[in-house]
Amino acid sequence: MRYRSALYLGVGELRFRPISAAMAARICSGVNGHETTVRELPSTFIGDPATRTVRYTPPSGREVITEKLVEWESYIHGQQALDPLVVMAVAHYQFEAIHPFPDGNGRAGRILNILMLIDAGLLKKPVLYLSRYIIENKNEYYRLLLNVTKDSDWQSWLLFMLKGVRSTAELTLNLIDDIQQLQMEFRTEIRENSVVRSDTDLLDLLFERPYLRTADVVDRCNVSRPTASKWLNDLVERNQLRTVKAGRERLFINWRLLQLPSRPPSERLSD
Known part of the structure; x- marks a missing residue:
């Protein structure tokens, strides 16, 4: 329910203002059910919570994270020459790599994907539930995210996200029919x-x-x-x-x- 509310909050805001770090914070606050701001301390990691095996440590410190979010905003709004689907996929990697909030980054990032497609004119309404594809392929999703960081393997990541958009769109059209x-x-x-x-x-x-x-x-x-x-x-x-x-x-x-x-x-x- 919070995910849905946060999604429609973002859709409503798109009518008046562009996607921004401030909008991301409000969306993340919505999915968490409480006010959420940029992380202060390096208190998070991405890995196996059971074994505490660290696979990736995102940047830390409010000043550094804020700087990265400014770069994230600039990328989204400064890539008119690229296909919007590619921009979405790259920006999603950037957002998840920055991991700006203590919790809710995954859900907020998936909502931002849809907002980017609406903002680019590829969707009129948030009917594309891309989260389903990501959740169903969670292990591959995390593996490919990490491979971009480790090996700059952008091609595999982009193809994964493009396949997700295609399969989700086909599923949605079938459901509407x-x-x-x-x-x-x-x-x-x-x-x-x-x-x-x-x-x-x-x-x-x-x-x-x-x-x-x-x-x-x-x-x-x-x-x-x-x-x-x-x-x-x-x-x-x-x-x-x-x-x-x-x-x-x-x-x-x-x-x-x-x-x-x-x-x-x-x-x-x-x-």
């Missing part, structure tokens, strides 16, 4: 078999929120509570929704929508 297909199926099922009015906003609501309460339908569709309950219970009987108790309330779950993000890209709804 699946959601649109499911919406069409829902619309057909409701029109042909359900007591729900065809002109209601319920279908839109079911895809805006993967689960909802009766009160949500009352508010959105401007109907009485008995009518809202009748609609929802009818959809449960037809297995379009599932219901669970949550305290004193019942939640109605669009279970097929919730399944889509976790399904392999090769599996289509028709399967």
Whole structure:
């Protein structure tokens, strides 16, 4: 939840100001849930926390880190000749190598990736969840980061990040197609078999929120509570929704929508 809030904080700020170290600090504060500033002491390392094996020690001292962040900013905004994807990949390495904050650098850095793509005009909304690719390939990610530092192996790092953008974009497009297909199926099922009015906003609501309460339908569709309950219970009987108790309330779950993000890209709804 904090990651999402920090992401949208950054998206909102992009409308008024460029990406900067100050923005990175606010994003990192958001993902950590408390105010976060540049590290004062060399109290961090990158390695195995269990064995305390150090693989990389980032720069230390507020003055040095601040200087590095200024260089990071300058790189982002001064590379018009390079493809924005390459700029993003290089700037991500720089940010993680600087490791400017005591905690939350990885999450903040992944959010900054998306903000750079939005700022470059490659995305209109933050729909590309590149973090999934990085987390799923975490060992390779850290190995290639370290190889840039040790051996200046930029090519392998850039290819890794470009592959991540491509595979994540393909996954996202497939997911959008699946959601649109499911919406069409829902619309057909409701029109042909359900007591729900065809002109209601319920279908839109079911895809805006993967689960909802009766009160949500009352508010959105401007109907009485008995009518809202009748609609929802009818959809449960037809297995379009599932219901669970949550305290004193019942939640109605669009279970097929919730399944889509976790399904392999090769599996289509028709399967």
